Amino acid sequence: MSQWKKICQVTDIPVLGSRCIQRPQGPDVAVFRNAQNEVFALLDRCPHKGGPLSQGIVFGTSVACPLHNWTIGLDTGCAQAPDAGCVQRFSVLVEGDAVHLDLQELASVGVGEAA
Numbered sequence: 058m059s060q061w062k063k064i065c066q067v068t069d070i071p072v073l074g075s076r077c078i079q080r081p082q083g084p085d086v087a088v089f090r091n092a093q094n095e096v097f098a099l100l101d102r103c104p105h106k107g108g109p110l111s112q113g114i115v116f117g118t119s120v121a122c123p124l125h126n127w128t129i130g131l132d133t134g135c136a137q138a139p140d141a142g143c144v145q146r147f148s149v150l151v152e153g154d155a156v157h158l159d160l161q162e163l164a165s166v167g168v169g170e171a172a
Contacts, residue, residue, distance in 0.1 A: 064157065065156050069156075070090035075087045075112075085111070105127050110129060118132050
């Protein structure tokens with residue numbers, strides 16, 4: 058059973074944008090909102106060269122990495138072909154306007170990676 062941590066309101070995330078969530082350990086988490094008000098969370102690190110996905114352009118259910126324009130699926134964390142690679146995803150729970158992330162994933166996913 059998951060334990061959830063409220064991190065923000067949906068309206069705190071810009072439409073077609075993101076918000077960075079800092080953690081005590083490990084890379085930041087980028088929380089994205091698309092035009093349909095769907096919310097996604099990924100490690101804020103492109104699988105290509107580690108670019109900050111939170112600074113990318115959101116379109117549909119994808120984000121374009123600001124460094125080399127790789128397209129990463131917000132729902133899968135995977136790069137669109139011909140590029141290859143995946144970034145770690147985080148489970149998201151939206152209740153009303155509140156956005157929650159899984160506490161166990163926040164504590165463990167992407168922790169211990171090279172900076």
